[in-house]
Amino acid sequence: MLILTCPYCGVEADETELQAGGEAHIKRETVGSSDEDFEDYLFARQNPKGIHFERWRHVYGCGKWFHVARCTNTLEVFGTYSAQTTEPPQDIRDKISGKRPGWSWGIFS
Template sequence: MLLLECPCCGQRGEETEFHCGGEAHITREGPGADDAAFENYMFERVNPKGVHLERWRHVHGCGKWFHAARDSATLEVFGTYAAATHRPPEELLETIRAKRPGFKWRELA
């Protein structure tokens, strides 16, 4: 079972209280995007076995979006942070790298 803490309201709960919105820190292209950019947005995703950065929404709580870093193999949650940030907090990245040496994530390598 996945236990998450919403960084917006501080409530902690099971994953059924939240909704996963896919990969975090990607550019979400809209109707004005060219074909190549929209194709990249739709189909070019990472699906690692290991640490994954995701968007989550607290649907049965404050309703706000946030990001979470978790291990897709063990379900260990390393932390959550506000969705308005463009990259994970450095303390969170240090925690992940300490537990998972060699961790790389797209441009955050």
């Protein structure tokens, strides 16, 4: 069972209290984008075995969206952080680096 701490209300919520929102940090392609970039934005998603960044919503609690850094293989959670960001915060990256040196995910490493 995945247990995530909501960064907005501090509650330790298990996954039955949350709603999965898919991959995090997707940049929206809009007016002026090429067809290829727009197609990627719409359909292409990562499906890693290992470190992954996701969006989750505390749907039965405070109702807020937040970000999670976790491992899809071991279910280890590296941390949760605010949704008001376009990239993982440094402390979360450092924490992952400490446990999984040399990791990379999309444009982040």
